[in-house]
Amino acid sequence: MKVWAVLLLFAVANAKHEQYQGWKSYFVKPFNTVQLQVLGSVVEKYGIDFLSNPAVERNGLALVKPELHEDFIKSLRNHGIAYKIHAEDVKAQLDIDDELMEKRRRKSSGMKNGTIPLDNYLELEEIYDYIDYIAEQYPDLVTIISPGNSFEGRPLKYLKISTTNFEDKNKPIILIDAGFFGRDWITPSIVLYALHNLTQSDMLHDYDWILIPVANPDGYKYSFTNDRFWIKTRSTDQHLLSIVCPGVNVNRNFDFFWNTIGTSNTPCADNYAGSKPLSEKETFLLNDSLGEFISRVVLDISLHSYGSLILFPWGHDGSLSNHAFALQSVGVSIADTIYANSLPDFPRYIVGNSALVTGIETSGTGIDYAHMLGIPLTFNLRLPGIEEGTEGFQLDPEYIEQLAKETWAGIVVGARRAAELFGNTRN
Known part of the structure; x- marks a missing residue:
């Protein structure tokens, strides 16, 4: 009986990532x-x-x-x-990633004394458990908002962090989001590290903060259980083919030049933009619930993985917005600060217009939409990887804490610069 159990476990492990054979x-x-x-x-x-x-x-x-x-x-x-x-062999490299994660998981002590483990990639349930814990521990600072559920019924959650319960209209707001793409496993850890630091630092005196740890919980969960490179949501109501090819690319679903370039009308494509702007519960509910705060937001950083890039609008045609100089200047300040706190393993960030830097024009993105709504500084911050690394498709978990620390240092500088430039003009 034990032999059969061992063989079954081996077969299941060996079959994982089979779609990438x-x-x-x-x-x-x-x-x-x-x-x-x-x-x-x-x-x-x-x-x-x-x-x-x-x-x-x-x-x-x-x-x-x-x-x-x-x-x-x-x-x-x-x-x-x-x-x-x-x-x-992509499948073999994914198996390497799994081995690293499992090795770390065996060593990890998990959440202890309110400290989130930054030595491994976090499951969705671990992320939600941590933010629930922090909200309980700091009820005067942290409020969890759940505007509704995802397509598969998981709660969408974001956090308001403030010493004045967002009632001081003179305080600028900093917005940080993560987990737009299911496969971007490292990004929620950066948000949770920011959350921890906000409860311990003076960064709440002059600013209010909104943190979105996982904007696409269905896709995030699916990338752990079924498809490591999954990007989209898991909706099946957008097209006749959506039953076979579920999901919409969240970062092509916003109402700014929607579905005009860099997108697809085919549900099976990773850049499928959906049947209409804000078609996804994930984008519609967050857009609807965050609308009341938009007039005070001075900085919006959307965390993605990976590439060591800090990108800004406009992405649909490579043109520059009226705030292009401020975007470039603040982006460079963030990049320089991260570099000063970084390891030599990571390449230096490149800062610039998203279409010009990457050579790819994209419409319906979150940062372009937010910028169109009036947020002066909106960035897609693509976290670093090891440029020539061949150990797998994600950073060794040993780098997560370092990456969280250096990124937070950059965010702090970005928040201060944003408030200096636009704090009085957004109230």
């Missing part, structure tokens, strides 16, 4: 803007999934299906774009 991953590095634009067209033509977007003289990491290997490589060679294989 035969996939390969490639480092791709464009050396000029022409090559970067070519890569953008290749992404659109073949639907290539870049886990880390390339920039000029900066590697991107592309996931490529078995049937696309030959055409993808041919396109790169035809345009002289440098590439090299990251993983011959």
Whole structure:
């Protein structure tokens, strides 16, 4: 009986990530803007999934299906774009990630004395347990708001952190969100670290804060249980094919040049924008509930993984907003602060317009929508990875705490700069 149990466990473990059997991953590095634009067209033509977007003289990491290997490589060679294989077998690399997580989980003591473990990637239930605990411990500072449930019935939660219960209208608001994409496992840890620090620091004296730990709980959960690279929500009501291909890309679902560029009308595509703007419960409920605070928000940072990029509007056409100088200046301040607190393992952040830096135009994004609503400083902050790393598709969990600390240092500087520039104009 024990032998059969062992064999069954082995079979289940071996079958995990089976959908990525035969996939390969490639480092791709464009050396000029022409090559970067070519890569953008290749992404659109073949639907290539870049886990880390390339920039000029900066590697991107592309996931490529078995049937696309030959055409993808041919396109790169035809345009002289440098590439090299990251993983011959994507499934095997995912197994490496699993081993690292399991090793860390065996060593972790979990939440202890109100301290969130920053030595491993967190399950959704662990994240919710922690924010519930903090709200109980600091009822005069932290309020959990749940405007409704996700498509699969999980509570959507965000936190209001304030010494004045948001009643002081002169205090600017800083908004930080995470977990737009299911697979961005490291981003909630950064938000939880920020939450912990806010309860212990003076950053509540002059600012109110809104933190969204997981904007897409269904997708986040599914990436743990079924598909490590899952991006979208899990809705099945957007299209006749949604039953077969569930979900909508949250970061293409906002009402700003919705579904005009960098999106797809096909539900099976990762950049499917949905049947209409704000079609997803996740985007509609958050948009509806946060609306009353928009006039006071001076800084909106949306955390993603990965690439060491700080990107700002406009993403649909690469044009610059009226706040372009402030966006660039504050973005550089955040990047410089992170660099001063960073490890040499991480590449330095690149700051700039999202379409110009990545060579890919995208519509319906969260930061563009927030900027259109009047938030002066909106950034997509793509956390770093090991640029030439081949140990797996995510950072070794040993780096999580360091990454949380350096990112928080950047957020603090960004908040102060934002308040200096726009604190009096948003009230």
